[in-house]
Amino acid sequence: MGILNVTPDSFSDGGEALGVDAALAKARALWRAGADILDIGAESTRPGAPPVGEEEELRRLLPVLEAVADRIPIPISVDTSKAGVMRAAWGLGAGLFNDITALRGDPLALPTAAELGVPVCLMHMRGRPRDMQRLTHYEDVLTEVRDFLAERIDACVRGGIAREQIVIDPGFGFAKDLADNLTLLRHLDALGELGLPILAGLSRKAMIGAITGTGGGRDRVMGSVAAALWALHQGAAILRVHDVAETVQAVRMWGALAHGK
Numbered sequence: 039m040g041i042l043n044v045t046p047d048s049f050s051d052g053g054e055a056l057g058v059d060a061a062l063a064k065a066r067a068l069w070r071a072g073a074d075i076l077d078i079g080a081e082s083t084r085p086g087a088p089p090v091g092e093e094e095e096l097r098r099l100l101p102v103l104e105a106v107a108d109r110i111p112i113p114i115s116v117d118t119s120k121a122g123v124m125r126a127a128w129g130l131g132a133g134l135f136n137d138i139t140a141l142r143g144d145p146l147a148l149p150t151a152a153e154l155g156v157p158v159c160l161m162h163m164r165g166r167p168r169d170m171q172r173l174t175h176y177e178d179v180l181t182e183v184r185d186f187l188a189e190r191i192d193a194c195v196r197g198g199i200a201r202e203q204i205v206i207d208p209g210f211g212f213a214k215d216l217a218d219n220l221t222l223l224r225h226l227d228a229l230g231e232l233g234l235p236i237l238a239g240l241s242r243k244a245m246i247g248a249i250t251g252t253g254g255g256r257d258r259v260m261g262s263v264a265a266a267l268w269a270l271h272q273g274a275a276i277l278r279v280h281d282v283a284e285t286v287q288a289v290r291m292w293g294a295l296a297h298g299k
C-alpha cells in the first residue's frame with residue numbers, strides 16, 4: 039500500500055503532493071514502483087496534528103481522487119474518518135475506507151461503510167492525534183489492542199459490515215510509546231487469532247528513528263524496510279509505506295527465501 043498524502047503537513051512528506059498534477063505524478067510513481075493499493079489521505083494524523091474540517095478535506099481529496107481513479111489501475115484506499123468524505127470518495131471509486139478511528143470518529147461512518155459495502159481498515163488508537171501521545175499507559179498493550187480490535191470487528195459485523203470486508207491494524211505510533219510499538223511489532227502474529235488481514239503502518243515513523251538514530255523522511259527508509267519485513271514475517275498482509283520501490287524489492291527477496299518463489 040503506497041502512501042499518497044495530499045496534505046501540507048504530513049509528518050514525513052507533507053506538501054510533496056499538493057495539487058492534482060503533483061499528486062497524480064506521485065500516484066503514478068507509486069504504482070510503477072509496484073504498489074498494489076494507493077492510500078490517499080488529506081488530513082495529517084501525526085501526533086499533535088490539528089483536525090481538518092470536512093470541507094477542507096474534501097477540497098484537498100476529491101480532485102486528486104478523481105484524477106488518480108481515472109488513470110491509475112490499482113485499488114484506491116481513502117484515509118479518512120468522516121462519513122461525508124467516505125460517501126464522496128465512494129462516488130469517485132474508492133475501494134477501501136482506511137479509518138484510524140476504527141469507525142468511531144464519526145457516528146455515521148460505520149453505517150455509511152455498511153450501506154456502501156466498501157471494505158474497511160480498523161486501526162487501534164486512543165484519543166485523537168492532538169492528544170493521543172498522552173494516552174500511552176497500558177497494563178498489557180498487546181492484549182488491550184487485540185481486545186479493542188475484536189470489539190470493533192464485532193461492532194462492525196453487528197452494524198452490517200461483512201467480516202470478510204475488514205482489515206485490522208494495531209496503529210503503530212498512535213497512542214503508543216516506543217516500548218509499546220516494539221512489543222506490538224515483535225508479537226504482531228498474536229493479532230492473527232482474530233482471523234483477519236493485518237495492515238502494518240511503520241513507514242518512516244518515530245519508532246524507526248528512535249532505534250536507528252535517523253532524523254526523518256528518506257533517512258528512515260532502510261529501517262522502515264527492515265521493520266516491514268519483520269511485519270511480513272509476523273503475518274502482515276498489507277504494508278503501508280512511503281518508499282514502495284525499496285519495500286517491493288525487499289519483499290520479493292524475502293518471498294524467494296521464505297517461500298522459494
Ligand SMILES: Nc1nc2ncc(COP(=O)(O)OP(=O)(O)O)nc2c(=O)[nH]1
Nearest residue numbers: 043048049082083084161207209210239
Ligand atoms: N491504517 C493506517 N493508517 C494510517 N494513516 C496515517 C498514518 C500516519 O502516517 P502518514 O500518513 O505518513 O503521516 P500523516 O498522518 O502525518 O499524513 N499511519 C497509519 C497507519 O499506521 N495505519
